[in-house]
Amino acid sequence: MSSCHGGPPRSGLLPNPSILPPRPATDRPIIVAIVGPPNSGKSTLFNRLTGLRQKVANFPGVTVEHRMGKAKLKDQHEVFLVDLPGVYSLHPRAEDEQVTHDVLKGEQPDFPKPDAVMLILDSTNLGRNLVLAAPILSLGLPTLVLLNMADDLAARGGKVDIAALSNELNCPVALISAAKGTGIDRIQQFLLGTAVRLNSPPPRIELPVLHDVPKCRQWAAKLGIRASYRAPAPPLWTRRLDAIFLHPVWGPLIFAAIVVAVFQSIFSWAKPVMDGMQGFVLTSGIWMKHVLPDSPWRSLLVDGVWSGVGAVVVFLPQILLLFLFIGILEDSGYLARAALIADRTMSKFGLQGKSFIPLLSAYACAVPAIMATRVIENKRDRIATMMIAPLMTCSARLPVYTLLIAAFIPNIPLLGGILSLPAATMLSLYVLGFLAAIITARVLKSSILRSRGSSFVLEMPPYRWPTWQSLTLRLIDRARVFLRRAGTVILLVAILLWVLAHLPLENGKTPPLEHSVAGMIGKTIEPAIKPLGFNWKIGIGLITSLAAREVIVGTLGTIYGIEGDEESQAKGLQTALHKDLTASGAVALLIFFAFAMQCFSTLAVVKRETGGWKWPVFQFSYMLVLAYSGSWLAFHIANHFLA
């Protein structure tokens, strides 16, 4: 089936790539847009075609993310693919739909109009999916229609005559499975022809009036009949799984169990790898000290850069594990069910169900989460979601939490060994961030961001097995982002800190840390943070972590690297910390990091999204107040109990 040609050869369809005339010389690469409704497998196809040759980018002027990638053709040429936000129609409502609309119409500033379109549709629900073909074909661009999930369609007894469909639409049509990789040859063939096709002929079947949804749906139905489309049987497994996952009792219990399992495994599975990496950073640092001649440069390299950056890079396995779990939940279709379960709770706090998915992705990072709020049409709901997103425990907090928990929280088994005290502490911090977020939302929504009723409309995708390729690509992407930050922000802060910690010179020698510029800065803020149980060294960390939360780990690495002799370095950061923090101070520091807005990137995105400094300044201030009072309370309560 998948190798079928879309009917007899005609203009617009080039059956044999070898007879193509030579490509015209163009000064810009060929751009092909991938369009489709949400859940049609757009991203899977994009990953399949581009592999690692892709990156996330932003259109100039707007914040909607899209992915650009290169697909290598059989003739060694490359075609640029752009993965546009999923849409149900070209009638723009939300900002992401506007972007898809503008790009396809050639109205997106500074972005060339695509040379061709690949329209990807879910073949298991072709009746509704074909509606999108009408506005896409009316663009007049060369179009390849891809009917995805061919394996599902066949397995569930559905069928479609792609030759007939191709004949009606007057464009090539292919039946593919992006997840399994079948039918991809046909795409290669189409892409090979994109350089020479300028226009596509209008479809044989007359297009409907585009703004009339019922007319468009009728048109799609007629098209389906002419293509002898037989809809597949309902997805039995999805129904069976929903009976469990949406069960009044089991549903919420499984939801809770999944969350607990994720945290427990982040802690226990990543630990051996992290211990190994930490050992490597320490021993290689000591080795470098022995090999290199004694000089300020050696100190900068070993104490500044290596201990600073190394202390942060150690946390890569843990962050990847978190993203692996989020990826599995999202790709399998469970996340939509989780949103459904959570909607009622969310609405009690004045938020709408659509706020749930941005907030969930804020567990990974607040920056994409704030961009993801664009799906919320109500402006006040959107700002409220942006304001609380950084309270969700992002992955940059993970290194800080892990370090402090491993150093100060004893490993006591709880609940008969299902959960350990460190994992439970970590889980409580996540819950705390979530509670703070929804309570803040409640306060905001009943005061400065009050609005009338909101809605929740969410399509439930069928359950699917996540593919290894998609999961791997996610992880590689996250690893790149994390390492890039380690190589830029964290590296710069580490170098700057090393310099500030070595100046001013005393009699031509480096001063003790206390007398250095960094030490003096820490001493200056010490009176303000003393009530929280932090001394001036932690103060230095608090200041550097304004750039990004995980920087404090690097900073402490650098501080102890400079201060300590080899012996105390080998004992690692965890032991060294005990010199400067009490257990109650550590609890206070955890709370401070749970609430404080220490991330330049997030503030910059909020400024860009809201179009001014008002909201980011408000956000920074309220979170600082929350962090300060929260950790003050925590310090005193912990002191009371631990003393």
Place this chain on the structure above:
Amino acid sequence: MAARKKRRKAAANPPPLTLADLQLGQRCILDRLDLPEDMARRLMELGFLPGNEITPGKRAPGGGPRVFRVDGSEVALRQETAARLYVRRDPESDFVVLT
């Protein structure tokens, strides 16, 4: 639209049935959407078109939104939204056995 108005009149005599009144598995035909244009359009794009058949499915635990089977897919709506979708019962099929 004229034919639809007539149908609405017939169904409006008392009390109008909405999607929120139906039980799990009670099939119905959508008559009209009493929602702001933007919202109505979004729902129509998802398959909530007058004349289409809708089957209420599972409800989120604790009285949350309900999943509706419509036009080959499943879409979750809150109760207050479902209450704005006027429907009539499908005379041919009453309850369907849900797997």
